[in-house]
Every structure is written in C-alpha cells, then in structure tokens.
Amino acid sequence: DQQVKQNSPSLSVQEGRISILNCDYTNSMFDYFLWYKKYPAEGPTFLISISSIKDKNEDGRFTVFLNKSAKHLSLHIVPSQPGDSAVYFCAATVNTNAGKSTFGDGTTLTVKP
C-alpha cells in the first residue's frame, strides 16, 4: 500500500515557464508535507514544506499548495531554470512518528534552455 504517490515519473518544461509537480497521499493522519530535490550522485536536500493547517507556502520561486480534501499537494516552480533539473521527492509525516517520513517515488524534472 503506497501511501504517497507521484504519478508522473518525469516532466519536461522550457526554461522560464512554470513547472508543476504533483503528489497524492492516502493516509489522512499525515499532517506535514515536504519536498526534497536530488541531483545525481548526491543525497536529497530539503526544498520546502507545508503544515496541514495551511494551504499554501511560498519560498522564492517555489510554492507548495495543499488540498487536504483531495489529499493532494503540488510544487510550483516559477520561473523554471536549467539548474532546477533534478529528481523531486514528495514526503509526508505524522506528528507522532519521531520525524519518520514516507516518500513518494520521485519525479524527474528536466528544464530545457
């Protein structure tokens, strides 16, 4: 039972346009969500997060939207840059789980110059 799903394995966008990465979850107990970015041969790095009490969190070019009723979150990157090309992982956690997160499969974003 995969509790966090990223249904698009890959996404390709043109530089300067918007990138939208999607994530769906099934466990209604999740109350905090994170996005990580991973370059080849490196470990993932934290990008942005959102608490379940919010529906939007913005940090520069990156915005995460949460729709709790649909159990869906999305990451928007505007404008996209070639350096954003990476694998993006969505993660979800429950407050009582000692920091343990459940990760999605990842989406490979390619931003073309």
Place this chain on the structure above:
Amino acid sequence: DVKVTQSSRYLVKRTGEKVFLECVQDMDHENMFWYRQDPGLGLRLIYFSYDVKMKEKGDIPEGYSVSREKKERFSLILESASTNQTSMYLCASSPSGGTNSYEQYFGPGTRLTVT
C-alpha cells in the same frame, strides 16, 4: 552547516559477505535513518533510530540490521549480502521535537553492488 557523511561512495561486495555501511552526522541530531533508493521505487525506509541504542524497523528491514552505539553514528549491516541488495543506500538525520524534526539531512549515498 549540517553534515552527514557516509563511509564509502561506491562499494562492490560478493554474495554472502557481511557488509557494513557507516554514517556519521555532526549536528547532534537524535534521529537517524537508513533508506535504499531504487529506480521507480523512490526512497524506502530500512531502519531508523531516535536515540542511542534505540532502533525501529522501517518498511523493508528484512536482510538488514543496524547499530547505534554513539549518538553521531548509525551503522547499517547486511549480514549476508545478496544480489537483490544492490542499490543506492542513503543515510539521513534530523533533530527531535517540533516541525524541525521533519526535515531530514541526507548523506551523499553509497552505491552498493553485490556480485
């Protein structure tokens, strides 16, 4: 600046060997994690530890064990390596308490090949 280091970037072992993967973090984090990453399967949690000598099974603990004798060090042990354990292994750490505990800091990974 948080730093998580892993003992090897690349490792080649033979089937049946005992394999040790070491992870060290320098930020006094309580929580430490071991994941494996496989194409199309994302990050799967093998074991995690929320304190010295404490450990809990993750989603795929079979064939693995862990050791945490010191707060900064978390070791993953493959008792008898098999070819289906060929994978990228990632270690992570996080502080305890509040929403800061949710953000994990990852090491660079160890690419293990079992032949």
